[in-house]
Amino acid sequence: MKVLVVGGGGRExxxxxxxxxxxxxxxxxxxxxxxxxGQIAECVxxxxxxxxxxxxxxxxxxxxxxxxxxxxxxxxxxVDALEEKGIRAFGPRKNAAIIxxxxxxxxxxxxxxxxxxxxxEVFDSAEKALEYVKSAxxxxxxxxxxxxxxxxxxxxxxxxxxxxxxxxMMEDKVFGNAGNRVVIEEFLTGPEISVLAFxxxxxxxxxxxxxxxxxxxxxxxxxxxxxxxTFSPSRIYDEKMAEECMNNIFLPTxxxxxxEGRTFKGVLYFGLMATKDGVKVxxxxxxxxxxxxxxxxxxxxGDLFEIFNAVIDERLDEVEYSWREGGCVxxxxxxxxxxxxxxxxxxxxxxxxxxxxxxxxxxxxGTAMKDGKLVTAGGRVLGVTAVAGxxxxxxxxxxxxxxxxxxEKMHYRKDIGIKKYN
Numbered sequence: 001m002k003v004l005v006v007g008g009g010g011r012e013x014x015x016x017x018x019x020x021x022x023x024x025x026x027x028x029x030x031x032x033x034x035x036x037x038g039q040i041a042e043c044v045x046x047x048x049x050x051x052x053x054x055x056x057x058x059x060x061x062x063x064x065x066x067x068x069x070x071x072x073x074x075x076x077x078x079v080d081a082l083e084e085k086g087i088r089a090f091g092p093r094k095n096a097a098i099i100x101x102x103x104x105x106x107x108x109x110x111x112x113x114x115x116x117x118x119x120x121e122v123f124d125s126a127e128k129a130l131e132y133v134k135s136a137x138x139x140x141x142x143x144x145x146x147x148x149x150x151x152x153x154x155x156x157x158x159x160x161x162x163x164x165x166x167x168x169m170m171e172d173k174v175f176g177n178a179g180n181r182v183v184i185e186e187f188l189t190g191p192e193i194s195v196l197a198f199x200x201x202x203x204x205x206x207x208x209x210x211x212x213x214x215x216x217x218x219x220x221x222x223x224x225x226x227x228x229x230t231f232s233p234s235r236i237y238d239e240k241m242a243e244e245c246m247n248n249i250f251l252p253t254x255x256x257x258x259x260e261g262r263t264f265k266g267v268l269y270f271g272l273m274a275t276k277d278g279v280k281v282x283x284x285x286x287x288x289x290x291x292x293x294x295x296x297x298x299x300x301x302g303d304l305f306e307i308f309n310a311v312i313d314e315r316l317d318e319v320e321y322s323w324r325e326g327g328c329v330x331x332x333x334x335x336x337x338x339x340x341x342x343x344x345x346x347x348x349x350x351x352x353x354x355x356x357x358x359x360x361x362x363x364x365x366g367t368a369m370k371d372g373k374l375v376t377a378g379g380r381v382l383g384v385t386a387v388a389g390x391x392x393x394x395x396x397x398x399x400x401x402x403x404x405x406x407x408e409k410m411h412y413r414k415d416i417g418i419k420k421y422n
Contacts, residue, residue: 003305004029004058006078007048007069008037010332010365010383011290015069015304016041017361018297022305031057035374036364051078058087065090067308071147074266074286075101090308092286096257096264100286103145103183113256115249116280120185126170129182133162139187144169146178153224153283155187190275192282193234193241194292197250197270198307200316201263204254206246208299208323209237210292211417216339218415225339226380229416231329231391232295236274245272245279253284265311294330294363294383299323327391329398329417330383332365336409338379346408348374348381354401360386362405376407391417 001024005016013036019025020040031054033043046053049072058066068078068091077094091097098105110117118141123129133140133156142165144152152175156162162184169179197206210232216222249270257264269285269292288296297304302321310319335342344366351362351374363385366378384405386397395417402412 001025001064001305002027002029002062004031004054004061004063004066005033005041005069006031006054006067006073008032008034009070009290009378010363010380011288011293012069013037013363013365014293014297015067015288017363018300018304019067022303024303024305029057029061029063034364034377035367035369036362038369048073049076051076051081054078055081055085055087058082059085063087065305065308067091069287071097071100071285071287075147088309088312090266090312092264092266096262096266097286098262099257099264099268099284101147103143103283104181106284107183107185109253109256109260110281113252113259115252115256116278118185118188118280118282120183122181122183123170124181126166129166129170129184130163132184133159133166136162136184137186138162141185141187142166142169143183143185144175144179145181145183146175148175148178152178188273188275188280188282190273191234191236193237193272193274193279194230194289195237195245195250195270195272196289196292196296197268198311198316199254199268200265200311200314201254201258202314203316204246204250205316206242206250207296208232209234209242210289210295211235212289212292213413213416216334216413218413223339225334227289227291227332228334228380228413229329229331229383230291230295231395231417232292232299232327233391235391241274241279245270249279249281265314290365291330291332291380291383294385295328298328298361298385298387299326324387326387326389327394327417328385328387329391329394330363330385331398331402331412331416332380333382333384333402333405333407334380334411335366335376335378336411338411342379343409344376344378345370346376348376348405348407350405351382353404354384357386357397357401357404359388360384360397360401362401381407381410
């Protein structure tokens with residue numbers, strides 16, 4: 001079977017790596033891919049958001065399955081466009097991907113169907129939003145409605161910070177059209193948990209839990225990033241909490257989308273917070289999280305290609321797979337200055353030494369080949385990932401691995417997996 005994976009980051013490298021383990025998969029293409037992906041798949045120079053280009057390539061190369069991994073092409077309707085040409089595609093259709101594409105939609109959905117989340121207000125006028133925050137309790141959370149690379153959420157501790165966030169999003173358009181409307185919601189407190197789930201619209205099968213570290217620096221200081229590292233399992237997500245989430249959040253969300261005529265088939269990501277009043281939804285994503293994928297898929301004991309096809313055919317309940325016991329940790333090696341300004345083109349060394357430790361895999365996020373050398377090509381460059389019999393051992397192994405890796409101005413957090421609260 002021939003598979004095309006759309007995307008070019010650490011998440012896509014992990015998906016390609018896992019698909020390559022399937023006996024059913026003979027050839028993998030990736031658009032656009034990266035230097036690490038290029039070692040196990042054929043990279044093709046098509047942008048992840050080029051719907052027409054991806055469809056054309058899939059048609060001409062008789063691709064058996066196209067996996068649309070990032071949020072942008074899903075929200076643009078790439079799965080719909082592929083299916084219209086009779087091409088099998090994994091991922092939600094456009095009308096279901098809106099659960100991430102519009103925070104206003106998702107908040108209204110949760111309110112309508114009684115799914116626990118923070119109280120909120122929606123504004124399409126900067127003037128009205130600015131007036132509202134003058135009397136809103138602090139801290140307050142301000143979110144750009146649309147997609148903003150995981151960075152469109154500001155926790156404002158003062159009225160001045162809230163005003164700046166609103167002006168940045170709605171007037172200065174720092175996130176483009178994503179900031180045309182904003183959601184202002186109450187600030188919840190408690191540990192965060194990420195749970196990804198396979199769903200075919202009939203069956204909901206959560207994966208093992210994870211926890212992301214969004215802030216750029218140790219002790220959750222600095223700006224929000226796309227994610228500086230993650231670990232699995234969450235230290236607090238036990239069987240009781242899993243049952244609460246299944247009954248109050250996971251199944252109700254699947255049923256709500258069905259009731260709205262927006263059946264969701266793919267990976268649904270639940271960003272959760274364990275508050276004193278129970279677990280609540282912070283956000284939904286319509287795809288695998290990044291870097292959560294880097295710690296969840298290495299624990300999957302099963303055929304990912306088979307699971308993807310079962311989701312498409314609405315027979316997810318028939319597929320057998322399990323999860324490796326112990327823990328998995330991913331530490332992101334980032335370019336100095338990320339998530340603001342950073343340089344590219346620095347040579348990367350030591351990946352082979354890291355992987356030689358055993359149970360360490362280095363997933364590429366922002367890499368390229370230049371003059372025969374592996375170089376940095378993004379803000380998040382690598383995800384050094386380790387599996388072990390316990391979470392603490394996985395943390396130790398991941399840091400042993402990242403110490404082998406080197407490039408100029410490399411930066412990484414030293415506390416991934418160590419803090420219970422994030």
